[in-house]
Amino acid sequence: MFKEYIYLTDLSPSQIEAVKKFNNNLDIKYEKLITCEICSSKNFKVLFNNDRYGISQKTCLCKNCGLMFSNPRMTKRSNKLFYKSDLYRLIYEPSVKNIDKEELFKSTLKEMRDYKPSIPKKPVFNNYYSNLYFDFINKEIKDFKTVLDIGCGKGKKLVDFKSIGKKTYGIEPSEVYHKVHSELGLNSKIGFIEDVEDKSDLVLLTHVFEHLSDLKKNANLLCNITNKYLFIEVPGHINKLQSIQNAHNYYFSFNTLNYFFLNNKFKLIKIDYARDNEYIFALYKKTDKKSEMMFDKASELNNVSRITRKYFFTYIITKTLKFIKIERVLRNFYSKIKKKFNLN
Numbered sequence: 001m002f003k004e005y006i007y008l009t010d011l012s013p014s015q016i017e018a019v020k021k022f023n024n025n026l027d028i029k030y031e032k033l034i035t036c037e038i039c040s041s042k043n044f045k046v047l048f049n050n051d052r053y054g055i056s057q058k059t060c061l062c063k064n065c066g067l068m069f070s071n072p073r074m075t076k077r078s079n080k081l082f083y084k085s086d087l088y089r090l091i092y093e094p095s096v097k098n099i100d101k102e103e104l105f106k107s108t109l110k111e112m113r114d115y116k117p118s119i120p121k122k123p124v125f126n127n128y129y130s131n132l133y134f135d136f137i138n139k140e141i142k143d144f145k146t147v148l149d150i151g152c153g154k155g156k157k158l159v160d161f162k163s164i165g166k167k168t169y170g171i172e173p174s175e176v177y178h179k180v181h182s183e184l185g186l187n188s189k190i191g192f193i194e195d196v197e198d199k200s201d202l203v204l205l206t207h208v209f210e211h212l213s214d215l216k217k218n219a220n221l222l223c224n225i226t227n228k229y230l231f232i233e234v235p236g237h238i239n240k241l242q243s244i245q246n247a248h249n250y251y252f253s254f255n256t257l258n259y260f261f262l263n264n265k266f267k268l269i270k271i272d273y274a275r276d277n278e279y280i281f282a283l284y285k286k287t288d289k290k291s292e293m294m295f296d297k298a299s300e301l302n303n304v305s306r307i308t309r310k311y312f313f314t315y316i317i318t319k320t321l322k323f324i325k326i327e328r329v330l331r332n333f334y335s336k337i338k339k340k341f342n343l344n
């Protein structure tokens with residue numbers, strides 16, 4: 001029903017070119033999900049045919065339980081290629097025209113040298129801010145010594161936790177960022193989630209879980225490398241749909257995110273969300289035995305249909321208002337011309 005109704009981001013010429021290349025890139029392979037990862041249903045409906053950059057990527061909804069996901073999606077290998085090649089920066093960032101690794105290294109190193117670690121304070125969920133994760137975690141837990149950040153990016157979280165006396169370790173696919181970490185004396189390794197070898201007291205995954213696939217397997221993997229706590233931050237949908245992006249394999253609510261951990265050896269400490277961008281913050285504690293979560297399919301489906309309906313109406317109204325405004329401008333212009341040349 002919504003398929004083509006998607007807000008497209010205004011793209012720079014270099015982004016348009018990168019999207020075109022990506023859509024025609026034969027090295028990027030896709031795989032089709034046959035059954036839902038929560039309820040095993042095969043009953044899906046397509047919500048969107050492309051993402052907000054214009055990349056051909058279908059977004060589906062499981063009609064039985066309400067899980068939203070990309071399908072077909074990039075294979076694991078293609079996903080890795082996408083991130084390792086820094087291709088994603090050409091698409092997502094308007095000013096990046098080519099990948100100059102030396103330049104990226106220099107600018108990131110400068111940014112990180114100027115970075116002041118965050119001081120934990122009371123978390124405020126009204127408006128998202130970059131250190132909200134740090135305030136949230138430190139308010140809830142204190143008894144941890146080692147921190148692992150999976151997909152640690154430039155390394156800001158490693159700096160934050162190091163500054164409060166924790167032993168930190170990061171894992172990150174980008175070679176350039178890894179080089180920056182080495183320069184700054186931050187402990188890190190090039191790789192992905194499956195390359196983690198040691199256990200840590202606290203494991204962080206910030207905007208990573210939605211990029212993975214086979215979530216039950218990955219929840220198991222996370223359980224094996226966590227000593228005590230697991231922190232997850234993902235874009236969520238609480239009252240509105242998140243923007244659709246090709247590399248996001250899943251779109252989570254509280255329920256669908258909790259499902260993967262509360263059916264494993266984790267119990268929930270706290271889950272909350274930033275009221276403006278609806279990013280979800282979840283903190284879990286590892287337990288001795290596997291628990292079971294009652295997943296309320298009916299309420300999940302109700303909620304998803306409420307927010308997709310809301311999305312649809314907002315889309316139609318916004319487009320109509322834009323159209324009317326253009327029409328008014330044209331009408332004014334036409335009447336001015338008529339007046340000037342005394343036409344009638």
Ligand SMILES: [Zn+2]
Pocket residue numbers: 036037038039040041062063064065066067
């Ligand atoms: Zn399902």
